[in-house]
Amino acid sequence: MEQEIYQFNDFAPKQLYKVLQLRSAVFVVEQTCYYQDMDDLDTLPETRHFMLMDGNELAGYSRILAPGASYSGYSSIGRILTSDKHRGQGLGHDVVSNSIQICKQLWPDYNIKIGAQSHLQEFYGAHGFKAIGEEYIEDGIPHIHMVRDGQG
Template sequence: MDWTLKGFDALSLHELYDLLVLRSRVFVVEQTCPFLDLDGLDKHSDVLHLLGWQNGELVAYARLLAPNVVKPDFAVIGRVVTAPEARGGGLGHQLMETASAECERLWPQAPIYLGAQARLQGFYSRHGYRPEGETYLEDDILHIGMVRP
């Protein structure tokens, strides 16, 4: 697995296209959730894109947001996604380990927040994330905030 971490301006057109296709395949098509994925945050100067490549194909992705971009005092991991054909071999765990480690390296004093789909709470708990607050609906999918101190 080859991991790259880049700001918006450093992404090639092909990388940008691949990450948008992966996010659309999973979040819009697979999860049958029509929502505006392009929320304006991707190109923010304090947002980084973690891309996981396998045999030249993008198979994993997460968006890392510096503290205070969307949540005061918290780094945020969002848009966590793996390609359907690459699931079942621990790739999601590799993605979360890498994303969490990068947040800790970049913003060592900040706890990490993520808005998890409630059904994946156990998955994120395995990576040190703990529920915070009540469940909530986002795009008709039940979510819960989770924090890793």
Template structure:
């Protein structure tokens, strides 16, 4: 396995994304969640306008390697949330998923201190999220043909 680099992170609210950054995000989300997962669903759900967008790259001007959107409390759940978690296909061999989630948790803690984090996780990633401190909270459910479960992370001060 190639040596893992520390990704370079950009965190922006929607209205500060350049058109190029927005295009990269939407293209990557479509590639992963619609094409790869063979799941036809409405990705553009109006939540993006209120979210922070975390972009990871290996190089400053390099292609998008990893991405999440940080959803403020009261939009998807009562708690803040981390959603649209992805590593693009070209960068998966570097195992950036853990680095991406740790950075996302750090961002949530900084922007929404002393609150839990709730996610809707695909169940096949249950062990991965548990290794980061998330715990299943509720019954499994179907979302767009993919089994999910809500998971919670309790912030420690």
């Protein structure tokens, strides 16, 4: 697998299309979750888009946000996914691990906060995230906020 990191303005049209297509396939179609995926956070100059490529196929992805973009005082990782064809290979762990490293490199003084689907608490816990607060419903799916020490 090849790792690629982009800022929005660095995307070639076909690369951006692959990202948006896979995000829609996973979050809108698979999870039957109707929400506005494309938001202004994608285009912020500080935002990074992490991609795991299997040749020309997008196998895994995450969106990495600067402190304050999503949560005040925290950097954040979101839109974490792997394609259905590439699941069961541990790529989700690769996406999260690499995304954490990018946060630590870019914003070493900030902890990382995510809005995790509740059933994935153990998965994110394996990467040092701890649940905080109460469970909440977002787009019809139970979620929980989780925080990880940015330096650890």
